[in-house]
Each structure stands twice: as structure tokens, then as C-alpha cells.
Amino acid sequence: MVEVRRIVVVGTGLIGTSIALAMRKRGTEVLLTDRDAGALRMAVELGAGEALADGDAAEPADLAVLAVPPAAVAVTLLDAQKRGLARVYTDVASVKALPLAQAAQLGCDLSVFVAGHPLAGRERSGPAAAQDDLFLGRPWALCAPPEAGPEAVAAVTALAEACGAEPVTVDAEEHDRAVALVSHGPHVVSAAVAARLTAADDVALGLAGQGVRDVTRIAASDPRLWIGILSANSEPVAEVLEAVATDLAVAASLLRDGSEGAAAHVADLLLRGNAGRARIPGKHGGDQKTYAVVPVMIPDRPGELAMIFQAAGIAGVNIEDVSIEHSPGRPLGVLEISVRPEAADRLATELRARGWSVPG
């Protein structure tokens, strides 16, 4: 197990600052640098680490994390290696093949570079949105070039694990095709659906339910950040977008056709959607766990949740997940408590016995 005692984070955006916070929490010494003095200052103020002095003559850090856009990874790596910032280098870009190719072209030392991509993010960007728990349980892709030495791989793996992530070793081209399918493609599709709403009238928007909210959530992300990602992974993303566009165009003409047979073909797309959705692993890493949901009506006031969860504790019921749905204009909310199926009745009984309304 390689010791990572001292790291340099180049780029104090959401990901860079979150990595810095996670490592600081473990007592690692963290030096920060960013072209944007404001972002750097904020990261330092957030306790993410110390600013790296420009002419820093200190000995190389154990690891340098290049948290910069895909197009900037190679040049940043070259510059960092010239300055001798660290013994080992990694990046966090959402695209892997292009930066690796550019790094090789620029003559970077790839024996000490392992490309990385933590699969974590938020709609918000910048150091202010950073969280030291951003990577907990998330996959962290590692793409080691053939030249990479075992110490380099061990150091970058140690970083991912130290941040609480699950390292996944993958080939760069395979990674880029994969993220085009599960991240970059869906991102553009989400934007395209949301873009339709710019022309919608208020009545239409007033009928919006949870479905369109979920489909368009990631459409709120920073376009400047995403155009860099999409441009650096253009071919795999284009393939996904064309496939989806074709399915949608065909579905449209089938719906216009209106025949039984045409409807059957549209239904087939919906069935393939069921099958594809079912293949996504659950958020706990394994298969999608199915919990029983116990809904409870709650007055929207301090202390109420405490009493409910206390009752759950007394009943010996472990709460797996919770969500609250408020009803506008009412001092009332609905708390949905997810528990293991076998515990649902016990919880409902306990809550009813204590006077809460548990429907169903």
C-alpha cells in the first residue's frame, strides 16, 4: 500500500476541491493551485489546503491531481512535469483517450501518469459546491497507459480509495464509449428535452410532474464545462445521439401511422426501455434493492421527523431511505420511509399506535 502523504491539486473547481477536502479529512497535506485566483482563494478558505507558492522549491509531492478540462489535461501535465510538481500524476477528466493521446504527442512522461475519472458530480460547479463526501461509493475509472509503472498505478488507486470511491480499471477507448452511453449522451438528450420547454406556455409548465423534472435535472448543468467534455468525446457521443434520434424519429412516424402494427413497434421501444433501465445497478452498487415504502402524513414543523424516526428506532426498524413531498399551501407533508419489506408492517403499526396517519 503506497502512502500518499502530500498531494498537489491543480484546478480548484468542484472535483479538484472535493478531492482536496476528502484528502485533508484524512490528514493528507494538500497544496492547491488554480489560474483563477478567486477560485483558489475560496478553496483555501473552505479548508481544502494551502495555496501552492509559485516558485515552490519544495520536494515533489507524492501525487499531483490535474483537475482541469479534458482539452487542458495534456498541456497541464507537461507543465507540471517540467516543474517537477510530483512523483506521480493523474487527472479527473470525463474523457480519457484524447488527453492520453495528446500527452504522448507532447512527450509527457507517461510512466508516472495514470489517467482517472471519478464518476461523481453535481449540477452546481466551482469550489463552493465541493463536498468531501462527493465520491463516497462512486466508481472511479482508472486508465493506465502501457508505460505506467506499478507505483504510479498504486498511488492513484490509493487516492481513489482514500476518497471513498471504488476504483475501476478500464481501457481508455472503452471508457469513452461507456461514458458516452451512460453520461455524455444522456446529458445532451436531457438538454434537448428541456430545450423544448423554452417555448412552452405557463399552463403546460403547470402540468409538469416528477417525470419531466427527473429527465431534465442534468440539463441544469454548466454548458461551458460540458461543451469541453462533449467535444473531446465527439465520435462516441455522436453515435449515441444518432441512435436515440433515429429511435425517436421512427417512433414519431409510427405514432402518425396509427395502425395496430405501428403501435406494437412503439411498444417494443418502451419494452427495450424497461430492459435497459433494469440493467442499471442500484445506487448501493449491487442490483436495484427494492424496499417497502411507508408513507406518513407529517405536520411541517420542527421536531416532527425526530419523533417519527425515534418511533422507528424503538420498533428496531432500520431506515434505508427517506423522502419528503410537501403539498403547496398546506402545513402538511408526506414522509416516505423506505425500509426492508419485512419491517414495513412493524413500522406502520408502531407509527399508527403513536397517532400518525399511515395510509394504505
Next chain:
Amino acid sequence: MVEVRRIVVVGTGLIGTSIALAMRKRGTEVLLTDRDAGALRMAVELGAGEALADGDAAEPADLAVLAVPPAAVAVTLLDAQKRGLARVYTDVASVKALPLAQAAQLGCDLSVFVAGHPLAGRERSGPAAAQDDLFLGRPWALCAPPEAGPEAVAAVTALAEACGAEPVTVDAEEHDRAVALVSHGPHVVSAAVAARLTAADDVALGLAGQGVRDVTRIAASDPRLWIGILSANSEPVAEVLEAVATDLAVAASLLRDGSEGAAAHVADLLLRGNAGRARIPGKHGGDQKTYAVVPVMIPDRPGELAMIFQAAGIAGVNIEDVSIEHSPGRPLGVLEISVRPEAADRLATELRARGWSVPG
């Protein structure tokens, strides 16, 4: 205010049974009927009401709710009116123009019919998934044909309000175009994105994050239910799908082009996505409320949440929303507590004082 003391629910699926449960909770007498004897039995067992005796000679109910697929609304209405089931009739189909046209064609009495559509649902269907709080705070579209009398409008409005929903009066064609934009179109798009995943390998699926999970959540819905909805609203849905397909096809060719100008056009689609997303009202009905999120590390054991929420209560902090993210293989979770921004520091301080780890 019209009194709705006795209703008949025709069709005990998710929506019909949820309406029945909501009305029963208010002490309304509910009679149930469904072609599927099993679904009817389950609804009765769930306490949704009494089974309607076939040759029921009882006097007409105040209101009959036809909770059947769009294509079945008109014929069900004709049959119900022949049987004299109720004084006023409504439906809950996701499409309004076609059923109204068919009802007129069949010679139904439209002076006592007000079409309705509660904007609520779940990925699960059938009576077992029913909840008496399903409609709390949700919009409930009402489309009254010109012939509809004021008593009919009042009775159906009273039903929607009794279920805790917000009645929205809207023209049938306007409704159908609106739901194509905010519901039916996004549904097919979600399915098309999910369908891509059927061909994905496990490595790709292992890199799936929250984004693709949100985009594809509604792709898990029942295709039999949805093909009926899409077929009954084919033209408006086809228009939305073609517009999205075109945006995606153009984005794909722009990405392949690779020029600065092409990238700018893709960025423009992302910007329109930002603008469209921002137009969706928040789940509390008004603008999207922004809460401060206080993350807390929690041991995954009974009683822990109780103590945390108790601390929040003591600090006088009202919790607006909560979510739990478990980390696989660890007896640890991250609880994200959403509170009004001005209360975030107070909560964090209180929790830290009591020994919890609050990052940031």
C-alpha cells in the same frame, strides 16, 4: 360547494384505487367496479370501498370516476350512463381531446361529463401501488365540454380538491399539447435512452451515475399502459419527438464536424436546456426553492436518524427535505439535510456539537 357523499369508481388500477382511498379517508361512500375481478378484490381488501353489485338498483351516486385507459373512456361513459350509475361523470385519462370526441360521437350526455386528468402517477401500477396521498398538491386538469352544466363542473372540482389536488381548468387540445411536451414526449425519450443500455457491457453500466438514473427512471413504467396514452395523443407527441430527434441529429453532426463554430451551436442547445429546465416550477408549486444542504455522516443503524432530527428540532431548525446516500460495503451513510439557507450554520453547529461529522 357541492356535496360528494357517494361515488362509484370504475377501474381499480393505481389512479382509480388511489382516488377511492383518498375519498374514503374523508368519509365518502365509495363503490368499486373493475373488469378484472382480482384487481377489484385487492382494491376492496385495501379498504378502497365496497364492490358494486352488478345489478345494483341503488339510486345514482353523486359522481362516477371512470379510471380506464384513454381508448376505453367513451364506451365506458356510454355504458355507465345507460346504467344510470351517477348524476355526474368524470375520467382520469392522460389524454382529453380524443375521448371527448368519441363520447360526443357515441351520443353520451356531455351535460353531466367533465373530463379530468390528475397529474400524478408512479412507475408501479395496479391497486397495490395505490396511495391515498398520491394527489396531494398535484395539478388536476379539468376539461369541461361546452355542454357541461355548472353542477357537473362543481362536483368534479370538489373531487379534485377532496383528493388534495389543485384543479386546473384547461381546453382539451391545449391539455394534450401540454402533456405531450411535459409528460408523453419525455417518456418516450427516456425509454429511447434506456433502450441504448440493453447493448451496454457491464463495465459501461458500472460507470452509470445519478444522471442516467434520473433520465431513465420513468422508462421503467408499464408499456401496455403507455402505448394506450401515446396512441391517443399521437400527433402532439410525434411533433415533440421529431423536434427532439432533429436537435439530437444536428448535435451529432456538429460534434463530428469538430469546428469551433460547430461546438458553439452544441453549446447553444445546452444553454436552451438550461433555460427550459429553469422554467419548470418547483415541487412546492412556486419557483424552484433553493435550500442549503447540510451533509452528515451517519452510522447505518436504527435510532441514529432520530437523534439527528432531534438535534435539529432542539436547534429549532425545520427540515425541508432529506436524502440518504449509502456507500457500498461500508456501515456508513451520508444524510443530506435540506434547510432554509439561514438555518444551515445553526444546524451544522448543533450537529457538530453533538459529535456528528458535518463536512464543509
